[in-house]
Amino acid sequence: MEFSYDSFGTSLVNSSLDDGSATVIEFDGSLTLSYEELTNINIDYVRYLGPRTYSLDLTGNDFTDLSFLCHFTKLHTLILDKNIHMFIRTLPHLHGLSTFWANNCNISNYSEFLAILADRCPNLKFICILNNPGIPSHIARSRFYSIILYRNFVINRFPRVVHLDECKVEEKKTFFQMAICYLYRRSRTHKLSDKAPIKVLFHQTLVSRKRCIKITIPRLF
Helix, strand or coil, X not given: CCEEECCCCCEEEECCCCCCCCEEEECXXXXXXXXXXXXXXXXXXXXXXXXXXXXXXXXXCCCCCCHHHHHCCCCCEEECCCCCCCCHHHCCCCCCCCEEECCCCCCCCHHHHHHHHHXXXXXXXXXXCCCCCCCXXXXXXXXXXXXXXXXXHHHHHCCCCCEECCEECCCCCCHHHHHHHHHHHHXXXXXCCCCCCCCCHHHHHHCCCCCCCCCCCCCCC
16 A cells, blocks of 8 residues: 655545545544554655654564654654564654553563663653563562562652553652562461461561551552
8 A cells, every 4th residue: 555645744645546546544643553564664654654643553563673763753652562572772762752552572671671761751651561571560470579679660760650551650659668568568468376476577667565656558559
């Protein structure tokens, strides 16, 4: 299928119909190129659609070089699911991007991946990178403490994030607050006998023998 565009830049003209006629397709700013088995995009196509695209879905392709995204200057949503060979270091700076998905992309090191992502896209609010071998999550049945470290890493590098993977980020928490929450939940799961003294670290550090200390336990999710 071949496309040309009108002089106003608001629609695409499909000129590859069998009868030689042309039909006008309105372009609303949302571009979906999912499951097209693409490894690159024609540069003329990118130069025209880039400044007019607000949402780009590239799910199920095989992109490695993401530098072509520099032409998408008004992009606010980018979906890169199932691009297992993408090289994140080629991602250009996209300061207007607020939503980023990279599920099932074979990400093995989240600290390196997210550090680069934070540098390129510092204003992200919605991040979803589930089903990757290096991403701790409840879905993958990861250890709770690993999830705490991961979420704290993301929150510290993306100050505007409001939703991470399958959970909302209701409030920003320090690592200490997250660790206290972890210890509290772990202590609740311990089976303590009536005769045995309380030896849980949480109670040893936060409860005084003379008086009780009232503590508000922060919610992690």
